[in-house]
Amino acid sequence: MWNEIVDMLSTPLMQRGLLAALMVGAVAPVMGTYLVQRKLSLLGDGIGHVALTGVALGWLVGSVMGLVPQDALAIPGAVIAAVIGAVTIEVVRERGRTSGDVALALLFYGGIAGGVLIIELAGGQSSNLMAYLFGSISVVTTADLVVTAALAAVVLALGLGLRTALFAVSQDEEFARASGLPVRVLNIAIAVMAALTVTVAMRVVGLLLVSALMIVPVAIAQLTTSSFVRTMRVAMVLGIVICVVGLSATYWFAASPGAVIVVLAIAVYALVSLAAPVVRRRRSPARDPHPDLPSDVVLEER
Amino acid sequence: MADTSAASPLGDAGDPVAGDVLRVRDLAVDLGGARILHDVSLDVRSGEVVAVLGTNGSGKSTLMRALVRAVPVAAGQAEILGHPLGGRVPWHRIGYVPQRVSLAGGVPATAREIVASGLLGPRRLRRPRDWRDRVDQALADVGLPGVGDHAVTELSGGQQQRVLIARALVRRPDLVLLDEPLAGVDLPSQVAFADTLRALVASGVTLVVVLHELGPLADMITRTVVLRHGRVVHDGPPLAPAHGHDDPAHEHLHAHEDAVERGPVSLGPEPFCAEI
Numbered sequence: 369m370w371n372e373i374v375d376m377l378s379t380p381l382m383q384r385g386l387l388a389a390l391m392v393g394a395v396a397p398v399m400g401t402y403l404v405q406r407k408l409s410l411l412g413d414g415i416g417h418v419a420l421t422g423v424a425l426g427w428l429v430g431s432v433m434g435l436v437p438q439d440a441l442a443i444p445g446a447v448i449a450a451v452i453g454a455v456t457i458e459v460v461r462e463r464g465r466t467s468g469d470v471a472l473a474l475l476f477y478g479g480i481a482g483g484v485l486i487i488e489l490a491g492g493q494s495s496n497l498m499a500y501l502f503g504s505i506s507v508v509t510t511a512d513l514v515v516t517a518a519l520a521a522v523v524l525a526l527g528l529g530l531r532t533a534l535f536a537v538s539q540d541e542e543f544a545r546a547s548g549l550p551v552r553v554l555n556i557a558i559a560v561m562a563a564l565t566v567t568v569a570m571r572v573v574g575l576l577l578v579s580a581l582m583i584v585p586v587a588i589a590q591l592t593t594s595s596f597v598r599t600m601r602v603a604m605v606l607g608i609v610i611c612v613v614g615l616s617a618t619y620w621f622a623a624s625p626g627a628v629i630v631v632l633a634i635a636v637y638a639l640v641s642l643a644a645p646v647v648r649r650r651r652s653p654a655r656d657p658h659p660d661l662p663s664d665v666v667l668e669e670r
Numbered sequence: 671m672a673d674t675s676a677a678s679p680l681g682d683a684g685d686p687v688a689g690d691v692l693r694v695r696d697l698a699v700d701l702g703g704a705r706i707l708h709d710v711s712l713d714v715r716s717g718e719v720v721a722v723l724g725t726n727g728s729g730k731s732t733l734m735r736a737l738v739r740a741v742p743v744a745a746g747q748a749e750i751l752g753h754p755l756g757g758r759v760p761w762h763r764i765g766y767v768p769q770r771v772s773l774a775g776g777v778p779a780t781a782r783e784i785v786a787s788g789l790l791g792p793r794r795l796r797r798p799r800d801w802r803d804r805v806d807q808a809l810a811d812v813g814l815p816g817v818g819d820h821a822v823t824e825l826s827g828g829q830q831q832r833v834l835i836a837r838a839l840v841r842r843p844d845l846v847l848l849d850e851p852l853a854g855v856d857l858p859s860q861v862a863f864a865d866t867l868r869a870l871v872a873s874g875v876t877l878v879v880v881l882h883e884l885g886p887l888a889d890m891i892t893r894t895v896v897l898r899h900g901r902v903v904h905d906g907p908p909l910a911p912a913h914g915h916d917d918p919a920h921e922h923l924h925a926h927e928d929a930v931e932r933g934p935v936s937l938g939p940e941p942f943c944a945e946i
Contacts, residue, residue: 406776407776532795545738546761548760594820594824595819
């Protein structure tokens with residue numbers, strides 16, 4: 369067993385994959401915490417679909433320019449499309465709150481359809497997109513790793529450094545505006561960071577499952593905590609552990625890493641949601657949450 | 671847009687404010703195609719405690735929300751602390767208590783985290799070093815010592831309201847805008863809250879309070895503004911409460927014949943019992 373783990377860790381492919389998984393596992397839940405707080409859990413999905421069009425566009429430009437490999441521009445294309453898509457959603461949300469939902473739906477459909485159409489225009493087949501849709505750790509190159517590390521560092525630095533301000537604008541936008549916070553800049557920063565996170569995680573879990581990695585660790589964490597900061601910290605730890613364990617499992621079982629990671633995350637969620645009420649009851653039995661409040665009703669005794 | 675540019679020629683927080691804290695001229699606000707506020711003009715001087723009264727739909731909350739830029743102004747001007755609404759208003763000197771919204775976001779948050787967001791401002795995107803002491807002090811000031819670590823969803827409605835007030839006070843504002851701070855708050859909490867506001871007024875803070883009924887705040891109000899259908903219909907000395915309404919324990923749950931016959935707001939010597 370131990371030898372096999374050492375074998376795994378000495379495979380360059382797995383080394384790169386595990387490093388990517390480590391970074392994705394740490395970054396995705398940070399942005400996920402803000403998205404869940406804003407009740408925009410599905411934003412990551414919308415961005416992921418748009419990023420697919422970006423991948424296809426990168427492919428098209430690459431084949432027109434005769435680049436080898438053809439998909440050399442896939443990641444830059446995904447980053448650009450994801451950022452444009454995320455900012456568009458944010459602007460639509462700010463203009464009229466009711467149509468944000470519809471805008472998201474349009475992005476879902478348009479993103480996938482555009483991606484397939486463009487990849488066929490580029491002389492490819494929609495199966496070329498599979499690696500991006502479901503992730504493929506085997507395509508992670510050292511250059512990819514450097515880009516991933518840079519994007520992850522930016523998101524982590526801003527996402528953690530501006531935590532109080534990003535929390536304030538996600539928790540109560542009206543109060544944040546009344547406080548004089550640059551609300552629009554912060555909102556767009558969250559959208560752009562979410563877009564960068566999606567493209568960072570694309571290689572590991574795939575665009576269709578990126579959002580799960582942002583949301584499920586947060587969903588697990590908030591079962592066990594009562595504070596925003598602790599939710600974020602616990603979600604980061606869970607994200608790292610689940611990504612690394614899930615990816616490692618694919619060394620022994622031939623399976624798609626993205627699918628394994630997400631199924632593992634949901635299994636952990638199920639376990640914790642079953643265990644949390646039991647643990648909580650043992651720690652503090654149900655009690656009056658406001659024992660010191662005086663009653664404001666006088667009951668006459670007869 | 672340029673929310674970050676805020677240099678106040680009036681000086682920093684703590685300086686006495688000269689003249690008008692708030693100047694509103696012919697303000698109009700449209701929402702969803704309907705004109706909610708018409709030609710609202712209002713001056714508030716330093717140290718005043720102004721109650722804004724009116725029925726539901728009279729535009730009280732819209733006025734407050736327009737002042738903090740939560741809704742756009744269609745016509746007219748508003749100046750806060752000497753600056754027209756915008757990035758140059760010293761927002762760090764203004765405390766805003768919105769009408770109670772659900773404090774429950776998608777992620778749990780503690781009372782301390784909610785109140786700490788009140789420490790941020792135009793040029794402050796990170797908490798100051800002494801944030802924890804200031805937040806705990808603000809929570810103690812509104813009568814909630816020791817709840818800092820509690821999830822806000824564990825707190826009662828009245829306690830959540832006081833968390834929102836602590837969030838506005840922690841920044842040590844010179845002008846506090848409160849939108850129905852007493853709604854849904856039980857009487858003991860209302861009295862405690864009135865004491866908090868009284869201490870603020872004694873230290874020179876200006877208050878503009880949207881209310882349905884004066885309750886325990888009655889004796890500190892220096893001026894009353896009544897809105898009806900989006901227009902100012904009264905701006906002057908505090909209205910005398912109707913018989914029985916001066917008792918803080920007065921129940922507002924019975925029907926008022928006067929109020930029903932004359933419409934929800936009655937002026938002059940009659941009760942202005944806005945809500946039944």
